[in-house]
Amino acid sequence: MLLNKERALQKMKEFNLDAIIASHPENVSYLADHQSHLPYMYRFLNVESFALFPRRADIAPALIISKGDIAWAARYPSWMPEVYTFGNDFYIVNPEGTLSKGEGRYKEILDDRGRHAPTAGEVIVKALKQKGLDRGRIGLDEKNVYPSTREEIQSGLPHATILDAFELFRLVRMVKTPEELERIKTVGLLNERSVQSVLNRLAEGVSEDELTQHFLECTAKEGAVFEFWNTASGTQSSMTIMSFGHFHPPSGYRLKKGDMFRYDGGSIYHKYHSDAGGCAVLGTPTQRQKAAYRAIEAGMERAMELLRPGAIPSKLFEEAALAVEKAGLKGYTKLAHFCGHGIGIEARDYPIFTKPMKATSPFLPGNYDLPVEERMVISIEVPYGELGLGGFQVEYTLLVKKDGCEKLYPHHRELVVR
DSSP, X not given: OXXXXXXXXXXXXXXXXXXXXXXXXXXHHXXXXXXXXXXXXXXXXXOOXXXXXXSSTTSXXXXXXXXXXXXXXXXXXXXXXXXXXXXXXXXXXXXXXXOOHHHHHHHHHHHOGGGEESSHHHHHHHHHHHTTOTTSEEEEOGGGOOHHHHHHHHHHOTTSEEEEOHHHHHHHHTBOOHHHHHHHHHHHHHHHXXXXXXXXXXXXXXXXXXXXXXXXXXXXXXXXXXXXXXXXXXXXXXXXXXXXXXOOOXXXXXXXXXXXXXXXXXXXXXXXXXXXXXXXESSSOOHHHHXXXXXXXXXXXXXXXHOSTTXXXXXXXXXXXXXXXXXXXXXXXXXXXXXXXXXXXXXXXXXXXXXXXXXXXXXXXXXXXXXXXXXXXXXXXXXXXXXXXXXXXXXXXXXXXXXXXXXXXXOOOOEEEX
């Protein structure tokens, strides 16, 4: 199970919530282990899907989906025992055909009139009423709820208290379950092999475009899905050009002797994300290149020393940046803006290791400076760009343990020399 049920129930008790409802695609996947393709394929159409999780153990959780998602629920059932549907309920059966198990379940779901309504808002109201939650405090993830759906929920449940709860889901997701750790470890190793294959191809005359294409091909061969690739070489590696999907601006630049090469790339496997960053130099590194890399290594060492339960992200960021500056990169504390983030079902989970930022959600302590906890997975990255010299980076994916941290899977970083 992806859901950290114990943590979710603890937070629901803390904030006196009777139920939570996910709508953001990643939160629906996290809560129900259901993969909806609709929000990714048809972003601006009617693509809502929901998952309902009550606090009381005697009330059944439920997946709440449109017809377009029923095939997923029929062929790959969620752990949630109930499925509510909304929208078009019409289907055709070949009178001479034999239904497969999945088709039979598909028909069964659509035939359940007690768990169907014309619209998403109506069926959510129906589900909450049937479960006796129509007067409860409901945490509704507001990120993928259409205005009309929200209006139907509010008007249909006049005695319920509805709170925007997107931030609560992110708060729950910070501490990973064993299933999540296994998925992050798997995708991390797949991504690492793709990155290392790119590094093995670094040579004078090779173009940035060829290296980007190679990363794409390696990712596909590993069975993962490409997510992003930020790379450049020469002095222009001092700048960040993050690309997502399969788009990368054509460069045409070919590597030359003495060039820096900085990379930051990630892929997805079974909904979970990876992130790997590092750098290389073609030919013998200059003293300045070696000194810059040693300095960001010092920042990484300090960050890993401090990364443990109870650590405050903004303080860790401050200490890591100061360590880089003390190691020789003057002005780094003015240049740096962050040094890491949580990673999991989203590439940038909480917590974020940056300067303190105010937050208004009732589920957050007035800011995003959320203390580190055991079983968080953190991507610590220490980047540096110097115009006219190039870009440098060191990044590790770390599991927070009871008394410190460790690499979640085998990977190493160094100033690679080619």
